[in-house]
Amino acid sequence: RFTAERRAELHPLAWLPFGAGPRNCIGLRFALLQAKIVxxxxxxxxxxxxxxxxxxPIEFEETxxxxxxxxxxxxxxxxEL
Structure with a gap:
């Protein structure tokens, strides 16, 4: 059930905890809007x-x-306004 071959066969959106598309987490858009306002x-x-x-210059790390x-x-x- 959890082998690499089995995972390759699954649809990428088969399981998402917060959903995808128009029915995704209702708080996501609100949180993004609040972050933009702040x-x-x-x-x-x-x-x-x-x-x-x-x-x-800034040094970056790739994680x-x-x-x-x-x-x-x-x-x-x-x-000064």
């Missing part, structure tokens, strides 16, 4: 600038996703 408010209120701890080694340190400066 990001827009942050960008509107603050300016993102590099600080002394920011490594230039499941490509991400900067050790993270990216930035400074938030309040914008």
């Amino acid at each position: 990001l827009a408010k942050l960008i509107k209120k603050f300016r993102i600038v590099p600080c002394q701890q920011t490594k230039v 499941t996703v490509i991400s900067p080694k050790g993270g990216v340190t930035v400074e938030l400066q309040l914008r």
Whole structure:
């Protein structure tokens, strides 16, 4: 049942815990919308600038996703509106 040959025969969308398509998790779209609103408010209120701890050029590590080694340190400066 769990061999590599058997898994190759299965449809890729046969089992998804949160579904796929129009009937997927109802909270997904709401969470993405909230994240976009928070990001827009942050960008509107603050300016993102590099600080002394920011490594230039950024070195990346390749894991499941490509991400900067050790993270990216930035400074938030309040914008004058």
